[in-house]
Amino acid sequence: MIKIIYQAMKLKQLIYILIALVLFVIILLTIDILTGFWYWNRYNLIFDSYEFNNLVTPSLTIIATIIYAYALFLSLKQNKIVLSQNIKPHYERETENLINDARNIKIENKTIHSDQDINVTNYIQFINESILNLAKNKEFLEDYQNYNKGEKITSEYIMNRDYICDLMFLSGFTMLNKVSFFYDKLKGFIEEINHSKLISEDKELIKKRLTGSLLSDYISFIEFEDNYGNIIPPVPLLFADLNKSEVKFEHISKTDFRKHYEYFKKEFNKP
Numbered sequence: 001m002i003k004i005i006y007q008a009m010k011l012k013q014l015i016y017i018l019i020a021l022v023l024f025v026i027i028l029l030t031i032d033i034l035t036g037f038w039y040w041n042r043y044n045l046i047f048d049s050y051e052f053n054n055l056v057t058p059s060l061t062i063i064a065t066i067i068y069a070y071a072l073f074l075s076l077k078q079n080k081i082v083l084s085q086n087i088k089p090h091y092e093r094e095t096e097n098l099i100n101d102a103r104n105i106k107i108e109n110k111t112i113h114s115d116q117d118i119n120v121t122n123y124i125q126f127i128n129e130s131i132l133n134l135a136k137n138k139e140f141l142e143d144y145q146n147y148n149k150g151e152k153i154t155s156e157y158i159m160n161r162d163y164i165c166d167l168m169f170l171s172g173f174t175m176l177n178k179v180s181f182f183y184d185k186l187k188g189f190i191e192e193i194n195h196s197k198l199i200s201e202d203k204e205l206i207k208k209r210l211t212g213s214l215l216s217d218y219i220s221f222i223e224f225e226d227n228y229g230n231i232i233p234p235v236p237l238l239f240a241d242l243n244k245s246e247v248k249f250e251h252i253s254k255t256d257f258r259k260h261y262e263y264f265k266k267e268f269n270k271p
Helices: 004-042 049-104 123-136 138-148 164-169 178-194 199-233 263-265
Strands: none
Touching: 049 178, 049 199, 123 138, 123 164, 123 199, 178 199, 178 263, 199 263
């Protein structure tokens, strides 16, 4: 069906071009005839059709070349559109497969959110909940205040605090994990799209689908911490350095969690 439409469009364009060319020739012939009458009515002037043809023929050749080049350009453009439409379903299927894979990658935590279905498509929601829990926890606020005063906080000490469950959940995102590995796979798929024969409009539509389902929350979370880090509490990094018992407080967006942010942000902000 697409090929039939394409052939019809191509034929229609060629007809328009031929009509334009015929009209142009008619105009030139009319000018030729009128010029002949003009010179014929003046006894002291002689009309030389040979010289006129020498002037008109190169002009017609140039115009015909331009028209042919334009027709060729339209034909190549239509070929790209047809090819893009033929391969687009493959990338759409792969996109939906990736989204389904993300839903099936479970992020389990037996201490909190144990009754929730946490996966790569919604995990940011639960990160926000745990950060909010820390921000309201008296022991956490006390420890953070002491840390800012220069007091050393150790991982052994934190393990006995009543906010440890939320912290353990958050700590899973401060290092490489299932989400990070999935984002590696997603990045590879985006690169495949970028180097495909899809036209730019189809590429943007597919990547827009990926962003809305898999990346918008991730990008927004990091941007929010970057812009409003002063009102969001950093978390103790339990596993930043296993050789040291002393912990450092840091925002999640400054850890390995940020690994893919710059690429995705740049990729989906392309004009």
